[in-house]
Amino acid sequence: MRYITGAVAIGAALVLGALSTTAQAAAAPAQPARTGGLYAPTEMVLTIGQGDSRASATALRAATLSCMPKATGSHPYAQAACAQLHTVAGDFTKVTEAQGQRICNKIWAPIVVTADGVWQGRRVSYTHTFANSCEMTAGKSSVFEF
Known part of the structure; x- marks a missing residue:
């Protein structure tokens, strides 16, 4: 017992x-889950390369861009780039297709621009090929101006 x-x-x-x-x-x-505060994450790596495609391009320059809560990163015009992306709701196609008043030659020397990361919580993987560097800088884009 x-x-x-x-x-x-x-x-x-x-x-x-x-x-x-x-x-x-x-x-x-x-x-609470750590999500970086009240803002949806917006951080990207932007590149400019020489070549026909993303896979074959030789990287020339790269910059980081973060737009929330304020514009930061290694991009020299981060504030202007974030403002432009906000204007087009993160649509990189509208950024790269912006036409300027500049007349460019028709020489084929392709330049590839890429954007990889997150825009307001949405995954981004964008690639665009310009015929040459003149066409890339002819538009009114500050996003790929670095």
Whole structure:
């Protein structure tokens, strides 16, 4: 009988210990997921390369661009680039197809621009090939001006 009483006491102690641990875990406030604050993430790596395609291009320059909560990164005109992307709701096609008043020659010396990262929480992987560097700079784009 003495062994039974001891076993019941040990069992009760284990149950009470488990209950107190569960109660402490339930009472602790849930930690919010770390998402970087109130803003959807907007961070990209932009590149300019020479070649016909992303796969065969030789990288010439690269810059980082973060637009939330403020424009930062290694991009020299980060504020203007973020403002332009906000204007077109992150549509890089509208950025690269912006036509300027500049007349360019028809020499084929392709320049490839890429944008990889996240725009307002949405994954971005964009590539565009210009016929030459004149056509790339002829548009009114500050996004790929670095």
